[in-house]
Amino acid sequence: MVLSKKQMTEEDIKLQFITPAILAKWNVQNITMETPVKQNVKFTDGKINIKGNIVSREKPKKADYVLYLNSGTPIAIVEAKDNSHSISHGLQQAKTYAEMLDVPFAFSSNGDGFAEHDYITGLEKQFTMDQFPSPQELIERYKNGKAITPAEQKVIDEPFYTGQNTYPPRYYQRNAVNRTLSAIAKGQNRLLLCMATGTGKTYTAFQIVWRLLQTGLKKKVLYLADRNILVDQSIQQDFAPLQKVIHKVNFSKDDRTTIGSYQVYFSLYQQLAGETESEDEIESSEDCIKKFESLFSKDFFDLIIVDECHRGSAKADSNWRAILEYFSSATQIGMTATPKETKYVSNIDYFGEPVYSYSLKQGVDDGFLAPFRVINARTNICEGWRPTKGQKDKFGNEIEDRIYTNNDFDRNIILEDRRHQVAEEITKYLKQTDRMAKTIVFCATEEHAEAMRIELNNLNADMVAKNPDYVVRITGSDAYGKSKLDYFISVSSDYPVIATTSKLLSTGADCKMVKLIVLDEMISSMTEFKQIIGRGTRIREKEGKMYFTIMDFRNVTRLFADPEWDGPIEQHPDFGGDDGVTPVGKNGGNGGEAEDTADNPSVPGNPKPVVDRNGCKVEILGKTVSIYDASGKLLRQENIIDYTKSNIMDEYSTLDNFINKWSEAEKKVAISDLLKEHGIDLEMLKSDQNMNDVDDFDFICHVAFDKKPLTRRERAENVQKKDFLSKYSGVARQVLDALIEKYKDEGIYQIEETSILNANPFRQFGSPANIAKAFGGKDMYFNAIKELEEELYNFAA
Structure with a gap:
């Protein structure tokens, strides 16, 4: 039977008309296309939706055809429609995909001809099937329209790195790499990349470095990070293909005469000496520069990548900025999920407007980042607590008479029962869901983190008995806890399960399996809030992590309502307009994100009040579950x-x-x-x-x-008192008695399944077939079960 074109499906139109028209001009190796057999053309994973505890994925976005200049550079999208639609009907969809994939040409076809949108000129046109442009035509139009330089052509021609353990770049990573390389090839020397936590900034940096080294446009690269774990993660994971030319700078051991033999150098730009990350050991900017001068000349590096650049390099008087200015001749790329833009601090002022941004909202919408739900726990003192007249703490010290709020708890006053109730609520949630779910508890101070560790340890003693690292404090001053950090963030390591911390885990650490984030510290900085939320956004579908939960005890998640949550990145309007100086801590302008170890006494010289349960009894009054969209908009709250x-x-x-x-x-x-x-x-x-x-x-x-x-036991006992069972005898009666006992322990669903007959105590009666015979056959067995159910529910509440 021969179908007319109008009767053909979209797949028929593609097979018989569109594909032949494209293949007449294009090599099949430069095309990816969606067919019933070949489904690898998706460029998103499909948004994950949460409904209660049920998760599902939407369909991923797929283009009918993506045409490539090479493996790294797509140049056109083609969308197909069946012949009942017009030639240009699919053009809007093609344009949507073209904008996402950063390609200059979008086409649609219904088999009669092609419609084209040219993003370089802004023009649209239609032409016949045999007039589809060749690769050479599109390349020339692209080169001429974009004024491609020889250096740009060099990086365009250089493919992405592909290897056995390296996944192909996602579309936004490819966009970020290509935009960055293009800007560098055009001579731009300060660049800013903004990519949400969990979207692969380090992998993106590796692909940038790889292609620049391969083309010879850059020869010596310095990768700066502010924590050892970030450096080690990068070297061992994303940068592994370059391991033979990588060196981790060691200022106490390296020699200027031998250090120049590498291509990629990793260094800490906060603590430049030793392995400890205590803020007391941070040196002055002059000492930092002297260390670099001892090994490297000012023009040694031609590319510097600044990881988490929101932390130090955003501030003009920071140690880190001094290092960047020492190597001012190098191209410098700042990378962050949360650029810092305040009256006194600006990433944009130094690096310029972002060459590419990919937000948490985009990541969640595309299905690359995990969505979240929020449980707000409300206590009887959430609006504040005031001591009674003359009230003393557990040590006999009089408590200052004022209203203590969430800002004071665990900093200026310790309410022991509040800590216990928070720990109990966390434990209760884990028992209801998954006691092996990786959990981070963010606390107000290191002392608070230790106290929470003890509370959680004692409430989960059965789990601690199996492994003493079930709960661990991981803070800047805790050497044992820091030694367990690699295990905590490892996908393959079960322990530690719960980490209590103050600031150490708020940024950078790649916590892939974290399913629960507990907020028990006050957070006012949007930058810090975004970083903390980012600890949970990674998806591990094979391991069962599709979303995460935020448990909030201090109403920190009010920040979701702030326009800054996922809004556009803009420089503060008053930046540089005031000579005032914000206080700088021992970290030399690190933005106040180092570990907080202070005791914070409420009155200078006086001890912090410690109030036991007799002095302040705390109760969880209620919980509210909130579901937000990726923009921070409240979908429902009940x-x-x-x-x-x-x-x-x-x-x-x-x-x-x-x-x-x-x-x-x-x-x-x-x-x-x-x-x-x-x-x-x-x-x-x-x-x-x-x-x-x-x-x-x-x-x-x-x-x-x-x-x-009624309890299940009460319902079962009511049935056992009735005459219902007396009409059964022998094996049939014993089976029904056993089913009733099972109901008491497990519920109705289990006794409805015939598979229960394969388990004890039913095995003593023989096979399920033999048991059915005792009732007079299979149908009679099911009739008995039905009658049992009727008897159970005759006693409706």
């Missing part, structure tokens, strides 16, 4: 139980309606599955309400219709 009640009542308008639906359900698990579609996990909610011994039937009736619940 009390957990209210959310459950409203969704149940949407599905079952009255108690009688629910009971009828429950009775009619062939398998009761269908009710549970239906509620899961609304994001309601009954088991988790029952655990949260300390009602694990209650049947789902009773729990639903209790939550939605205010009925007093």
Whole structure:
């Protein structure tokens, strides 16, 4: 049967008309295309959506055809439509994809001809199928329109690095690399790349370095980071293909006469001597420069990459800026997820406007970054606590009479029961979900982090007995904790599970498997807040991490409502307009993000008040679950139980309606599955309400219709008192007795499944087939189960 063009599907149009027209001019190696067999043309992973505890992915974005100059440079998108649409119908979709992929030409076709949008000229036109442009035509138009220099052509022709352990760049990484290389080839010497945490800044930096070294445009590269872990991660992971030409600078051992034999150098630009990262050992800018002068001349490096450039290099009087100015002849690239733009500090002032930005919102929308939900825990003192007249702390010291707020807790006053309640809530959540879920607890001070470690240790003693590193404090002054950092961030290492910290884990550390972030410190800096949220944004789908949870005890997540959360990067309007100087700590202008070890007494010379449970009893009054979109916009915010009640009542308008639906359900698990579609996990909610011994039937009736619940044991015992069982004897009676005991322990869903008959204690009765015979056959067995269910639920609450 021969189909007319109007009857053909889109795939038919592609196969018979569009593909032949493109292949007539293009080499197949320069084309990726979506076909029913070949699906590798997706360029996003598909956004992850959270509904309660249920996660799902949207479809990824896929282009019908992507045409490449080479493996590193796409030049055109072609979108296909069936012949019932016009030639230009797919052009808007092609333009959307072209803008995402940073390509200059977008085409669409329905098999009758092509429509084109040229991003260089802004013009659109249509032409016949045999007039589709060749690679040479597009290349010439691209070169002429963009005024490509010989240096640019050199980097365009140089492909990305590909190797066995190196994944192909994602579209935004390719964009970032190509934009950066183009700017460098055109002579730009200060560049800023803004990419959200978890989007592969270091991998992007490696591809930039690789292609510049391969083309010979750069020969000596310095990669600056402010923490040992960031340097070591980079060398061992993303920069591994260059390991033979990499050197980690050691100022106490290196010699000027031998150090020049490498191509890529890694160095700390905060603590330039030794392995410790205590702020007390940070040297003056003059000492830092002297160390570099001892090894390198001013023009030694022709490329410098500044990792996490928001931390020190943004500030004009910082040690780090002095190093950059010493090597001022080198091209310098600042990389950060959170550029710092304040009245006194500016990345843009030094590096210029970003050559490329990829935000957390874009990462979440594309499915490359994990979405999140927020649990706000409200205590009875969240609005503040005031001591009674003359009240003394546990050591007999009188407590200053004033209102203490979240800003004071654990800094100016210690409320022991508050710490215990926070630790208990964290433990409760992990017990309900996954006790091996990697968790970071951000605390106000290092002392607070140690106290939280002890509380969590004691509340999880059963887990600590299995491994003493279940809970570890990882802070700047804790040598043991820092020695466990690599294990904490490792995907393959189970322990430590919970890390309590102050500032050390707020930036940089690649915490791929973190599923729970606990906020128990006040945060006012948007930069720091973004960095902390970034600790959870990495996805590890194979290991089961699709989203993460933020548990907030201080209403820090109010910052999601701030326009700065994921807004455009703009220089502060008053930058440089005031001669005032902000206080500079021992870190020489590090932005105040070093570890906080201060005791912060409320009155100088007086000890910090310590109030025990008798002096201040703290209670968790309620929790609110909030779901945000990637822009920080609140999608919904409801009390957990209210959310459950409203969704149940949407599905079952009255108690009688629910009971009828429950009775009619062939398998009761269908009710549970239906509620899961609304994001309601009954088991988790029952655990949260300390009602694990209650049947789902009773729990639903209790939550939605205010009925007093019976426990499973009470329901089972009511059945055992009735005559229902007396009509069965022998094996059949024993099986039913055993099923009732199973119901007491596990619930209705298990006894509905015939697979339960393969487990103890049913194995003593023989195979499931033999057990069915004891009832008179398979149908009679199912009738008995149905009758048992009816008896169980005759006693509705």
